[in-house]
Amino acid sequence: MTLSTMSSSLATNAWDALWFRENGSAYAGEYNSIYYFIFWASAAFFVVLMVLMVWFMLRYKRRPGVAAEVSASHNTPLEIAWSVIPAIGFAIMFFWGTWAYLPKAVVPEGAETINVTAQQWQWKFEYPNGATSLQTEWISDMEQPLFAIPAGRPVKFLLSSTDVIHSFYIPEFRIKRDCFPNRYTVCWAEAKEPTHWFDPADGLAKPYDKNDDGKFTDGEQGYYLYCAEYCGDQHSQMTHRIAVLAEPDYQAWLEKQNNTDGVPLLDLGAKLYKTGGCAACHSVQPGGVGTGPSWHGIWGTARPGYQPLNADENAGAVVDEQYIRTSIIEPQSYYAPGFQGVQMSQYAGVFTDRELRAIATYIQSLSDDPAAVEKAKQKSDAEAAAQAASDAGAAEGAADESDPEVPAEPGA
Numbered sequence: 001m002t003l004s005t006m007s008s009s010l011a012t013n014a015w016d017a018l019w020f021r022e023n024g025s026a027y028a029g030e031y032n033s034i035y036y037f038i039f040w041a042s043a044a045f046f047v048v049l050m051v052l053m054v055w056f057m058l059r060y061k062r063r064p065g066v067a068a069e070v071s072a073s074h075n076t077p078l079e080i081a082w083s084v085i086p087a088i089g090f091a092i093m094f095f096w097g098t099w100a101y102l103p104k105a106v107v108p109e110g111a112e113t114i115n116v117t118a119q120q121w122q123w124k125f126e127y128p129n130g131a132t133s134l135q136t137e138w139i140s141d142m143e144q145p146l147f148a149i150p151a152g153r154p155v156k157f158l159l160s161s162t163d164v165i166h167s168f169y170i171p172e173f174r175i176k177r178d179c180f181p182n183r184y185t186v187c188w189a190e191a192k193e194p195t196h197w198f199d200p201a202d203g204l205a206k207p208y209d210k211n212d213d214g215k216f217t218d219g220e221q222g223y224y225l226y227c228a229e230y231c232g233d234q235h236s237q238m239t240h241r242i243a244v245l246a247e248p249d250y251q252a253w254l255e256k257q258n259n260t261d262g263v264p265l266l267d268l269g270a271k272l273y274k275t276g277g278c279a280a281c282h283s284v285q286p287g288g289v290g291t292g293p294s295w296h297g298i299w300g301t302a303r304p305g306y307q308p309l310n311a312d313e314n315a316g317a318v319v320d321e322q323y324i325r326t327s328i329i330e331p332q333s334y335y336a337p338g339f340q341g342v343q344m345s346q347y348a349g350v351f352t353d354r355e356l357r358a359i360a361t362y363i364q365s366l367s368d369d370p371a372a373v374e375k376a377k378q379k380s381d382a383e384a385a386a387q388a389a390s391d392a393g394a395a396e397g398a399a400d401e402s403d404p405e406v407p408a409e410p411g412a
């Protein structure tokens with residue numbers, strides 16, 4: 001398939017574009033047809049009724065000297081017509097609607113299952129291989145993860161929420177489904193054509209050029225996921241791009257998301273801050289208070305605890321690796337000043353040990369103390385170097401590297 005045939009098949013005509021977003025899923029076209037039928041049937045009856053009403057008003061206006069009729073007489077053919085014709089119209093709406101809805105309500109066999117979690121104020125996709133998206137972009141005033149799905153086969157979205165009710169809304173797929181805490185809801189879609197491709201050079205999904213002129217478009221490629229249930233003050237920022245990838249590209253992208261080994265601790269921590277949903281509540285700016293405390297300058301400061309495990313032990317803690325780990329896995333243990341009684345939801349089992357260390361290293365790098373920042377950098381660099389060394393060692397035995405010292409500048 002060439003890009004130009006692809007873009008023409010994705011293009012919608014001007015009339016459709018007036019009413020609908022692009023037909024992104026296999027069943028979108030049928031939904032448009034039902035919508036048009038109901039719309040035009042309603043429009044036709046509206047016109048007939050309004051014309052008749054005005055005509056009757058003029059035709060049967062009360063005139064001086066003409067006595068009013070006591071009651072209109074009976075007209076059997078007319079009464080049958082105005083009962084049967086609308087009944088046929090309603091029956092078409094009902095049966096056609098049901099027939100179109102049932103396949104949409106039942107997920108096809110063998111669909112790729114993606115666990116979707118809504119939280120204030122971000123969506124999260126967890127893929128069958130356990131990966132979550134590490135690719136982010138600036139969208140709707142936030143750095144938000146992009147979500148890839150495969151083209152040409154059904155994808156099942158298993159929806160839940162960690163806090164309040166949200167609504168999973170992808171207009172191009174004609175999906176809008178509520179998400180609840182402690183309960184699953186399900187929907188599915190089959191995206192028709194790829195909107196993105198996978199670039200192995202940097203491991204990112206990139207948009208196809210719709211104009212086929214060799215340049216990328218302004219990034220308006222792919223579809224948008226929104227929240228359609230008012231869920232708090234940043235509700236409108238629960239916006240993510242859905243990138244549709246051809247099967248091999250999708251698999252390569254998935255593999256890439258799952259492999260955080262090569263990402264240095266500091267970068268990984270900064271990434272997880274955005275992709276893990278932390279950014280929705282935590283600022284990294286000095287004094288920036290969200291639903292949770294800013295991470296800026298908290299490293300090394302003291303924290304009171306809720307319940308001493310035994311009376312001799314002081315329940316307090318100092319913000320370090322251990323404290324951050326506990327705050328994420330058992331957030332009910334301690335509290336930040338000013339946040340007593342405010343609880344963060346629990347992230348037990350969400351992050352690997354290395355990812356928890358990455359978050360701690362990132363928080364350490366946000367310290368006001370230059371020595372702590374330097375230590376975080378060293379930790380990250382040392383780990384990356386050790387990893388690179390063991391990778392190189394595995395690849396070609398012990399490499400005889402030259403002096404690790406930077407060679408002196410020539411001249412001088």
Ligand SMILES: [Cu+2]
Nearest residue numbers: 166227231238
């Ligand atoms: Cu929401």
